[in-house]
Amino acid sequence: MAPKSPTPKSEARRREKTGRRMPESRVIARGFYNRPAVEVAPELLGHLGEQVVPFLGRRKPLGELQEGLTFRPHGYPLAALSPDDDLVPLDELLARAREGDLPAFESLVAATREQVFGLALRMLGSDAEAAEVLQETYLSAWQSLGNFRGDAAFSSWVYRIAANHCLMRLRHRKVRAAAEEALSEPEFTPRGSLAGMPGEAWGRSAEDDALDAELRVAIQGATDALPEAHREVFLLKDVDGLSYEDIAGLLGESVPAIKSRLHRARLSLREAIDRFYNEKGLKPGGQDGI
Amino acid sequence: MKTCKDSIDVLLQYLDGELPAEEAAALESHLGCCTPCVEFLRTYRSTSNLCKRALAAKLPDSVAASLDGFLRERLKK
Numbered sequence: 001m002a003p004k005s006p007t008p009k010s011e012a013r014r015r016e017k018t019g020r021r022m023p024e025s026r027v028i029a030r031g032f033y034n035r036p037a038v039e040v041a042p043e044l045l046g047h048l049g050e051q052v053v054p055f056l057g058r059r060k061p062l063g064e065l066q067e068g069l070t071f072r073p074h075g076y077p078l079a080a081l082s083p084d085d086d087l088v089p090l091d092e093l094l095a096r097a098r099e100g101d102l103p104a105f106e107s108l109v110a111a112t113r114e115q116v117f118g119l120a121l122r123m124l125g126s127d128a129e130a131a132e133v134l135q136e137t138y139l140s141a142w143q144s145l146g147n148f149r150g151d152a153a154f155s156s157w158v159y160r161i162a163a164n165h166c167l168m169r170l171r172h173r174k175v176r177a178a179a180e181e182a183l184s185e186p187e188f189t190p191r192g193s194l195a196g197m198p199g200e201a202w203g204r205s206a207e208d209d210a211l212d213a214e215l216r217v218a219i220q221g222a223t224d225a226l227p228e229a230h231r232e233v234f235l236l237k238d239v240d241g242l243s244y245e246d247i248a249g250l251l252g253e254s255v256p257a258i259k260s261r262l263h264r265a266r267l268s269l270r271e272a273i274d275r276f277y278n279e280k281g282l283k284p285g286g287q288d289g290i
Numbered sequence: 291m292k293t294c295k296d297s298i299d300v301l302l303q304y305l306d307g308e309l310p311a312e313e314a315a316a317l318e319s320h321l322g323c324c325t326p327c328v329e330f331l332r333t334y335r336s337t338s339n340l341c342k343r344a345l346a347a348k349l350p351d352s353v354a355a356s357l358d359g360f361l362r363e364r365l366k367k
Binding site: 100104106109113114117118121122127130131133135138139142185188191192193202209211213215216219220223234235236239259262263266267269270273274 | 291294295296298301302303306316324326327330333334336337338339340341342343344345348349353354355356357358360361362364365366
């Protein structure tokens, strides 16, 4: 697919505000609010990407560019930028890092550290521990770069390392702080029909709306309350995007067992969200949107 | 004829595109005449995306700076 450029009008407005001109050759995709934008120039797939956060001018690392990335409106994703601002293919960065080039490794770290931190924070529920895992992960990655064969994305490889560090910590915890609740499931009549219709049609537009602050809390609580084995699978698959095979390998379980846990976790969380909308009588996109 | 329970049991496989064609056709046939299940499928599918957004975490600048310092100190040795 051909890369899209900003419209002349929006580019003129942006230039007026910032006094700078966006290097159009590097604009590879634009998206609408919470809509997927998949127009990544083929020659840039597999490069590290950054996104210019609108109005702030900050650059946020996106990780490896691949189809299916989602961008905020007018957030300009850029191809990988090395310290000297040149486009550097991921393979080259990896090769340099393997030879001990610290700046090249730091570029790889910069592109993935936000996601690694998020994964660790969700798994462990502690900022301090997540920060420690972040350091352990990249130290392990640096020490193991020679073993990285490059047949998987660098980001996936690093996420697996981070997930492994988190799982080791979780295994060492004797007692989980939060009490675990039983998994919720939909109710059926004796004939196998759904006992009730969802009260609010939240699936219709909830994904497009700003998240209700109370819903965010309800989801956090419901996720924390999942049995550990289900919570791990749900977070690693649905939130952090690891493959079934990777998760099965990390947990020492079969892929069907992982899928079964994922399904039950999704059902339980769906029930919690459904309960939230029914109890609050809220429709998606209500007050307190974030 | 599938029941709602049968249908919900295979939603994950269906959405992953891993349900055998015959079973997928039976599920779609049930969905064609069961509004609660259509709504259930829609909310089941939305659950992951909603959770992903609700659980998004931001890397604090201080943690990023600590990581940079840690790596420079440890990796230059």
